[in-house]
Amino acid sequence: MTSSASSSVIDAPAREDPAVPVTGMSELWLAILRELEPKLQRSQFITWFRDTALLTREGATIVIGLPIPMALDWHLQNYRNTTLDAARICDSTIENVVYKVDGTLKDNRERAVDILEHFPEKKRRKLPGKQEVKMAEGIVSKILNPKYTLENFVVGSHSRLANAACQAVAGAPGGKYNPLFIYGDVGLGKTHLLQATGNAILRHMPRAAVVYTTTEDFTNQVVEAIRSQKMDQLRRRYRSVDVLIIDDVQFLANKERTQEEFFHTFNSLYEERKQIILSADRPPQELQLEDRLTSRFERGMIADVSVPDYETRLAIISEKAKEYEMFIDPAVLQFIAQHVTRNVRELEGILMQAFALYELEQRMPTVKSIAEIMRKLNKDPYEEEESVGFQVQTRRAPTFQDVLESVSRYYSVSVNDMLGASRVREILVPRQIAMFVGKAYLRMSFVRIGEIFSGRDHTTVMNAVTKIETKMQDDPQLLREVRAIEQELGLGR
Ligand code: ADP
Ligand code: MG
Numbered sequence: 001m002t003s004s005a006s007s008s009v010i011d012a013p014a015r016e017d018p019a020v021p022v023t024g025m026s027e028l029w030l031a032i033l034r035e036l037e038p039k040l041q042r043s044q045f046i047t048w049f050r051d052t053a054l055l056t057r058e059g060a061t062i063v064i065g066l067p068i069p070m071a072l073d074w075h076l077q078n079y080r081n082t083t084l085d086a087a088r089i090c091d092s093t094i095e096n097v098v099y100k101v102d103g104t105l106k107d108n109r110e111r112a113v114d115i116l117e118h119f120p121e122k123k124r125r126k127l128p129g130k131q132e133v134k135m136a137e138g139i140v141s142k143i144l145n146p147k148y149t150l151e152n153f154v155v156g157s158h159s160r161l162a163n164a165a166c167q168a169v170a171g172a173p174g175g176k177y178n179p180l181f182i183y184g185d186v187g188l189g190k191t192h193l194l195q196a197t198g199n200a201i202l203r204h205m206p207r208a209a210v211v212y213t214t215t216e217d218f219t220n221q222v223v224e225a226i227r228s229q230k231m232d233q234l235r236r237r238y239r240s241v242d243v244l245i246i247d248d249v250q251f252l253a254n255k256e257r258t259q260e261e262f263f264h265t266f267n268s269l270y271e272e273r274k275q276i277i278l279s280a281d282r283p284p285q286e287l288q289l290e291d292r293l294t295s296r297f298e299r300g301m302i303a304d305v306s307v308p309d310y311e312t313r314l315a316i317i318s319e320k321a322k323e324y325e326m327f328i329d330p331a332v333l334q335f336i337a338q339h340v341t342r343n344v345r346e347l348e349g350i351l352m353q354a355f356a357l358y359e360l361e362q363r364m365p366t367v368k369s370i371a372e373i374m375r376k377l378n379k380d381p382y383e384e385e386e387s388v389g390f391q392v393q394t395r396r397a398p399t400f401q402d403v404l405e406s407v408s409r410y411y412s413v414s415v416n417d418m419l420g421a422s423r424v425r426e427i428l429v430p431r432q433i434a435m436f437v438g439k440a441y442l443r444m445s446f447v448r449i450g451e452i453f454s455g456r457d458h459t460t461v462m463n464a465v466t467k468i469e470t471k472m473q474d475d476p477q478l479l480r481e482v483r484a485i486e487q488e489l490g491l492g493r
């Protein structure tokens with residue numbers, strides 16, 4: 001075994017001895033965390049720095065303890081430099097940061113920093129609720145939800161035309177694209193586009209009377225006006241708006257009186273070159289409305305939104321994750337985008353569930369937990385998502401025998417050779433990896449692992465595990481190999 005400067009640090013105590021003193025270390029670590037916190041998104045900070053500790057310091061090197069193996073590559077890939085910078089601010093003599101996975105740190109209030117206590121959340125983020133707003137003329141419009149913008153609408157080939165039309169209308173309401181008619185199946189972004197266009201218009205014309213309403217609300221208003229004999233008033237009010245946005249006009253079908261009122265409102269707005277934006281779940285000619293209304297709808301611009309392709313779905317879900325300030329493993333996002341194909345709302349629904357899991361239980365979404373969520377949401381397990389449900393239900397936790405076999409397959413060495421006495425490199429490394437996986441994931445003791453490997457001493461196992469942990473930090477190839485094995489075993493992410 002070669003021994004490098006950092007591995008001699010790593011070989012120092014800590015893992016097996018929860019009583020290692022941390023006085024001084026914890027102060028320094030807190031100071032470093034205070035530097036780090038403002039630089040990271042809160043959710044990332046909480047996720048990756050909870051239950052961490054500064055284990056030891058040897059000369060210019062500090063050893064950071066991480067509670068779970070999965071955190072190791074995130075830290076190496078994403079936080080090592082930032083952490084080093086922060087550490088240097090606190091103590092300019094620090095020159096190196098190394099990591100060590102230490103399972104005993106998990107929820108260990110004695111040794112690991114209680115991140116939620118030291119860094120309490122300042123304010124809870126609130127998603128805006130849907131409310132109504134009274135306009136000057138007495139018209140009720142739903143508040144345009146500020147979360148819908150043209151900027152955060154992800155454009156793909158499924159929505160290129162619709163998006164371009166909305167952009168054009170936002171830039172010049174009442175211009176060539178009047179009315180603008182967007183159609184497509186449920187959950188594909190129609191409401192988003194409509195409200196985003198309204199928001200965009202209001203941004204550069206803050207005084208414009210932009211009214212957004214659903215067909216259902218519009219119908220209710222007509223019914224109420226008829227009942228209270230205030231139809232004239234309603235007409236006047238609607239005719240004074242600058243931009244009228246009506247969502248889901250397929251619900252006008254079979255409502256003759258509402259259709260008639262709408263027809264007149266439409267005409268007067270149209271003549272005054274006021275912008276009208278409509279959505280429906282199908283194109284105008286299939287709406288089964290009065291012909292005169294259908295032909296009005298067909299006068300302007302008609303654009304559809306269809307089902308987004310894989311790349312667009314992935315882009316959408318990544319955008320949403322960003323909006324919710326949720327850091328999710330890209331592999332998990334890919335998994336969701338692959339399996340939720342039918343509509344974007346479902347895509348978002350899965351993400352929201354993952355978000356809840358994350359907020360309430362501080363659990364990182366994994367492919368496995370997402371697959372479980374999908375299986376729960378999926379009423380018919382034999383439908384589309386069959387393979388997902390199947391995989392989750394039948395996958396049992398791996399045994400050490402599975403670990404041995406997996407490693408043996410990966411490196412093409414026999415299990416017997418790994419268990420045996422040979423010290424050639426080709427066998428030594430797989431053996432050490434198997435030991436590492438057994439310790440890190442199966443939580444086996446060093447003694448037990450030693451027994452399996454032909455009665456090796458527990459210190460031998462300990463050295464092997466440490467060696468792999470250390471080498472993974474500097475050897476991306478080894479890191480990939482270990483991750484591949486973990487993945488095959490369904491461990492880690
Ligand atoms: P529809 O009105 O067509 O039923 P919505 O506009 O309500 O669908 O969309 C459902 C959800 O999916 C919304 O939260 C919306 O923000 C989101 N969404 C749909 N398409 C996109 C897209 N291309 N980019 C970003 N978000 C989208
Ligand atoms: Mg809608």
